[in-house]
Amino acid sequence: EKETRALKDRIKKLLKEQNGVLVAHYYTSGALQDLAEETGGCVADSLEMARFGTEHKAETLVVAGVRFMGETSKILNNEKRVLMPDLAATCSLDEGCPHELFSSFCDKYPDYTVVVYANTSAEVKARSDWVVTSGIALPIIKHLAEKGEKILWGPDKHLGRYVQKLSGAEMIFWPGSCVVHEEFRSVALERLKKLHPEAAVLVHPESTEAVIELADVVGSTTALIKAVTDMPNREFIVATDAGIFNKMRQLAPGKILMEAPTVGEGATCQSCANCPWMGMNSLQNLEEVLKTGKNEIKVSSELALKARIPIRRMLDFAK
Ligand code: 13P
Numbered sequence: 001e002k003e004t005r006a007l008k009d010r011i012k013k014l015l016k017e018q019n020g021v022l023v024a025h026y027y028t029s030g031a032l033q034d035l036a037e038e039t040g041g042c043v044a045d046s047l048e049m050a051r052f053g054t055e056h057k058a059e060t061l062v063v064a065g066v067r068f069m070g071e072t073s074k075i076l077n078n079e080k081r082v083l084m085p086d087l088a089a090t091c092s093l094d095e096g097c098p099h100e101l102f103s104s105f106c107d108k109y110p111d112y113t114v115v116v117y118a119n120t121s122a123e124v125k126a127r128s129d130w131v132v133t134s135g136i137a138l139p140i141i142k143h144l145a146e147k148g149e150k151i152l153w154g155p156d157k158h159l160g161r162y163v164q165k166l167s168g169a170e171m172i173f174w175p176g177s178c179v180v181h182e183e184f185r186s187v188a189l190e191r192l193k194k195l196h197p198e199a200a201v202l203v204h205p206e207s208t209e210a211v212i213e214l215a216d217v218v219g220s221t222t223a224l225i226k227a228v229t230d231m232p233n234r235e236f237i238v239a240t241d242a243g244i245f246n247k248m249r250q251l252a253p254g255k256i257l258m259e260a261p262t263v264g265e266g267a268t269c270q271s272c273a274n275c276p277w278m279g280m281n282s283l284q285n286l287e288e289v290l291k292t293g294k295n296e297i298k299v300s301s302e303l304a305l306k307a308r309i310p311i312r313r314m315l316d317f318a319k
């Protein structure tokens, strides 16, 4: 306790000295999320994280999350220094979508509008027409479908199918998925629902179709947190990374929150709902990067220029 407080104080001092601000995702540890808020930074979903960096005056953005979040910040703010606690914090969606292969896939469908999820590399973003996050994917796809555009979607096939179903858009998919959200089990979830008939089921759209079908609310991390505070239910079953419980408990202390099951048929672990890459961020390595200036995100200005266009398109659409 005392040690953690001292560590936090040192980080606060370093942030101030370096005119830095901490931008954290809801899946990082409670300690990091709380520190971000205590120091005037933000805790957010990936859409708000991207926007926050563009609106804040700090010279250094410290992004606690996974690599694509730091890269997006750098792409949008090329003049700022962007640091990350651990540069090896990747994402299975990003890993599963190498840009050369993705680019050849796109080349095969020249009359398709390329829409990519934010969970991708700068190169993949640069090859796209639109970048979307889970918080804005559906309105953007609906908008494109209304204009009669055919969509090449990558890399999350579950989110892709979900938005296709609701929008009726003509879409083809890159076959990627999130290793964390794929672990939720629909049969076990149905069982848990029967035990708690009053509970609302909140599901992140990176989950499988069978799990999404059992949801009362499907949405981004921000949307799921909002559901806990806004819905009258007392109990919630939550299918997303367990890091989200920190903010949910803070905002709705009286509510009963349950993890959606990752055990049952076909599951490979007891409680899988912890993104291993988000877990690479800690107060310790945060202090280290602020002290040493290591782990700076670099994106060439040529690449940033290309990747910025589809990201800005999303931010302008979301306004
Ligand atoms: P959100 O944009 O909903 O925060 O999701 C990011 C993510 O990586 C979910 O796994």
Ligand code: SF4
Pocket (backbone or CB within 6 Å): 066, 090, 091, 092, 093, 119, 178, 179, 180, 181, 206, 241, 275, 276, 277, 278
């Ligand atoms: Fe990527 Fe899934 Fe981790 Fe989100 S939870 S960062 S989608 S691996």
